[in-house]
Amino acid sequence: MDKRSFLRKIGQAAVITPFLPYHLRAEMPIHAPSYDVTNEDEFWQRIRVDYALKPDYINLENGYYNIAPIPTIEKFHKHIEQVNYEGSYYMRTVQWDNKKRIANRLADLVGCNSDELIITRNTTESLDMVIGGYPWKAGDEAIFAVQDYGAMREHFKLIANRFGVVNKTVSIPNHPKSDEELVALYESQITPKTKLLMVCHMVNITGHIMPIRKICDMAHRHGVEVMVDGAHCVGHIKVNISELQCDYYGSSLHKWLSTPLGAGLLFVAKKNIPKIWPLLAEHPRDDDDIERLNHIGTHPVHTDLTINDAMDYLEMIGLERKEQRLRFLQRYWSDPLRGRKNVIINTPVEAHRSCGIANVGIKGMKPSDLAKTLLDEFKIFTVAIDQDNVQGCRITPNVYTTIKELDHFIYAIKTLAERV
Secondary structure, three states, X not given: OOHHHHHHHHHOOOOOOOOOOHHHOXXXXXXXXXOOOOOHHHHHHHHHHOOOOXXXXXXXXXXXXXXXXXXXXXXXXXXXHHHHHHOHHHHHHOHHHHHHHHHHHHHHHHOOOHHHEEEEOOHHHHHHHHHHHOOOOOOOEEXXXXXXXXXXXXXHHHHHHHHOXXXXXXXXXXXXXXXXXXXXXXXXXXXXXXXXXXXXXXXXXXOOEOOHHHHHHHHHHOOOEEEEEOOOOEOOEOOOHHHHOOOXXXXXXXXXOOOOOOOEEEEEOHHXXXXXXXXXXXXXXXXXXXXXXXXXXXXXXHHHHHHHHHHHHHHHHOHHHHHHHHHHHHHHHHHHHOOOOOEEEOOOOOHHHOOOOEEEEEOOOOHHHHHHHHHHHHOEEOEEEEEOOEEEEEEXXXXXXXXXXXXXXXXXXXXXXXXX
């Protein structure tokens, strides 16, 4: 969708939403400026206009939930009204056709076949469906990292208790010497009993982008399947699942694609679909029909519809342009702080190993104290990370974040580093 068409669509959106308190109603300015500007700074200033931002703090915690821009939220409200207006008629006629249509477009976005992808509610649902539905036998082995997301690590513990699976863990270095070091780390844990290896595409606590294709190629040589946690990747960096050659891939769309809460995706390679047990029972389908994994009962279908609008907005910006902007913002604050006394950057220095997410700590300061001080004293909201080799705060700017806000954050970190 080109920018002019997108702007015309915005003009057709509802001006006000009657079911929100007046002070929370997000609406586009009547005379919103055009997106067609040649200056890059002006373009991102224009994008900022699309966001209703709480003035109490600078939000540098977009990683949990990337708040949706106003144009997307306006479409979301219209979908709510539409579904509520049609009621059971909508639910019994076109809801599944619409969901499939949008899933097909998602498949194009992430570079996989449409019969290998379904819409879920989040990454946890996607990957736990694979972990819990895998045909485990006693003595089978699984491999994952201690830095992986807790929900998946906990599910591996459950299947260990239930089926007698042996879980083996690795610890990802914050500053690897090479891709080969990371590949060898996982390979060192593989035995003839290893069935599944889980790896983050982008480590959620540090922003570290892992060499997924190389890990997949290595694992497949040993007959091991690979499940990729891409929670922070879709809408953030270019994702081409076919090129990655993984067996399973999950992502949360309410993160960097900026859909409303409760949207995710799951990719399962066609050959693997028959072996995964569904989360909830579905009507009889062919064993290799991925829709057999997609039954979750009655759910907020207006969220599914809004995924399409979020993709429209991403296309208006341009994924490559967005990725470059997010990487620029991260390097804008992290580069000046690297090597500074008492400041610890827990994210690799190489540009290709990170994008919008990075992690910073202060020597001798607990992450929880750092997060609290940033909010209380400097009005900067972020999240504390304190696990294994990562002690610091995860910093996740968004496309609306300004250089002035990051200058204030740099000042805050320098000030705190001088105090210890």
